[in-house]
Amino acid sequence: MGRGKLRIYLGAAPGVGKTYAMLSEGHRRVERGADLVVGFVEHHGRRRTQVMMHGLEEVPRRELEYRGSVFTEMDVDAVLARRPAIALVDELAHTNVPGSRHEKRWQDVEELLRAGIDVVSTVNIQHLESLGDVVESITGVRQRETLPDEVVRRADQIELVDMSPQALRRRMAHGNIYAPDKVDAALSNYFRPGNLTALRELALLWTADRVDEYLQQYRDEHSIRSTWQARERIVVGLTGGPEGRTLIRRAARMAAKGSGSEILAVYIARSDGLTSASPKELAVQRTLVEDLGGTFHHVIGEDIPGALLEFARGVNATQIVLGSSRRKTWQYIFGPGVGTMVARESGPDLDVHIVTHDEVAKGRGLPVARGARLGRSRLIAGWVVGVAGPALLTLLLTGTGASLASEAGPGFANEVLLFLFLNVLAALLGGMVPALASAAVGSLLLNYYFTPPTHALTIADPENIVAIA
Template identity: 80%
Template sequence: MARGKLRIYLGAAPGVGKTYATLSEAHRRVERGTDCVVGFVEHHDRPRTEVMLHGLEQVVRKELEYRGSVFTEMDVDAVLARRPKVALVDELAHTNIPGSRNDKRWQDVEELLAAGIDVISTVNIQHLESLGDVVESITGIRQRETVPDEVVRRADQIELVDMSPPALRRRMAHGNIYKPDKVDAALSNYFRPGNLTALRELALLWVADRVDAYLTEYRSAHQVSKIWGSRERIVVGLTGGPEGRTLIRRAARLAEKGAGGEVLAVYIARSDGLTSASPKELVVQRTLVEDLGGPFHHVIGDDIPTALLDFARGVNATQIVLGVSRRKGWQYVFGPGVGATVARESGPDLDVHLITHDEAGKGRGLPLARSARLGRSRVIWGWLAGVAGPALLTLLLTGVAPEVGLANDRLLYLALTVAAALLGGLYPALASALVGSVLLNWF
């Protein structure tokens, strides 16, 4: 048996018209000949909503007694026995009265879906479980009735029922949502303009995030490599240098200019591990980007421009933020640099920002970075082996053992170069090779 399909009308606040939209959809389906019944719809004494129930078949509710009062809940068994094509079930986050078939209404809906019945339901953004703390910080009210986010995300269709805060407050003032004796209290508390604006933005961002997830899944399934700029997604390329903090903050400001913008930081390391990044600085930058709400990625790639562009296209980024090169002017003889290469190969669908910073043109700082990784004492011994070592070896070969021979002399100087490399890294080794070559040729 095929599982039923779930359609949810999502609202930012009570009164935006979710139940009305649900009933309107039910009337449209009935007119098309679809077998549609009302499993549970609460009109809350709203005249226009109550009128919309006319002409729709309603499954009789189940009565339950609790603490001396009688309440009504959806009769799941009756709906299953009736077996309609579509069932309307309002208020997905509702908590059922003790003694009901299930504790939560969304569990009732899961049973209907498992039986092959399509369900149309409603929920407000404040009832999503993951947003409880955020909503409480906005409204000052803790929502007791919640529904797991995964239940809503699994819906086959989610439709946002939107209404501007001024329009919603007018509906409230006209008595279309609450009874007249509750209007003033609602307008001055939960339905304040600031609260409604924040909740509306929360709903829009949540739906946009879900759409973005579907878009990513579609692009992956269809192997789409071209960037689709559905939302601003900014990739910050980090080198582990101190300028990274400046780049992250600048990218965050760029993201704020576009609704729903997102910042992703990426550090690309060579597969051989020979990088100039400071681990402590990378930890600081990771913390900063995560504090700003973005993820940090560590990628392995020997060709940094290619790896960076592949990553950006893989996450459907629209912009890349890089720092102006720290290399000195003479170092450009070895190539145009990462920033220029990325800008040249990015293509028309990916913008590249080169951000100036205090470290620009001061040199790449590789010796310092290697010193930080190898330790100060090792670097000092490396320089001694690379500079003083060839001089001492020359004294020995000229004064003590001049008959060793040129071939063996070369091997001894080469051994010092290897020792300098093992102790102090690249630069002491280069110095050893240069000094040893000069001494070997002179003497």
């Protein structure tokens, strides 16, 4: 027998009608001829819930004594022995009385599912483990009974039981949720309109994310690459330049215009790392986008426009935000910019927004000092090797008489290789600028001290011109 299926009724707060909805589902299935039992349902003295239990077979509960009192819990063995097709099990996050088979009720449910029994259950959004701190900050109450989010995410079906805060407070005032002596305290504390509104939003957003996962899974299974504009997703293309902060803020303003919009900032780097930006600047932008409620993504791709579009379609984005090109006018002779290519290839389902900024037309290079990536110590070492190294090498070769350059033989080739070694070392340590300085200094010293005629900036043999160049 295969694994049973789990259906969960999710609510924002106690009293929205989760248990009532679960029992209604039970009656519908019984009417269709399903073999269904009530494994455990807690009616909390609510008359309408008690009435809904009539006509449903209930498995006797197990009694447990704890600290001088007798408690009842679901009898897992009795349900397994009965082997129904479907079991109704209320309050999935409930903590069992010590002495039970499992610590948590969701673990009891897991055992039923493994036995091939379908389970219909209930849970409130405040019991999800990942939302514990958020719920406490909203309500001032720390939930002691929680369950891992993954337990709910694995459910085959999740149905949101929604009710407006005003309607829920009316139910509370009419005594349909708590006993009359507890109503005033509940309405003044946990069931304040602001609390209920925030919890409702949490439940709606969590359910929307779950629906989005189902949608993404469906798109992947059916290889759907076109954008389905079920939800606004704004992708921000970052280059690592400071204009990225402007783009992120612009995207956040766009997202604020539509409820439930999502921001995804993406930086695409080439696999060789030659176009990598400053990690410090990217870290600042990552923090900014996360503070604004978005996510940051780092993608490797040789074709920047193609990789950006592939990412956008992969996350089912609806809009792309890019910065105006930093290219100078003459640099367009090398081809169109990233923004032009993305807008050309985006198709009708992706809107591309080109945002102006302070770095427009200031050159393609990132306005970030290379030393910010390499570090001060490496930059200094690069300059020392690049400038002082050729001078010291010249002093060493001329002082020891090791030069054979006057013969224009293999000695000159060796000296060229020694200077070239310093050039490469300067590039590895300090980057391009120290390497260029090393090349200039080394070429002058080779010309003056080692190329016939020596001690002059003239070159007798044309072949030496090529070697020095």
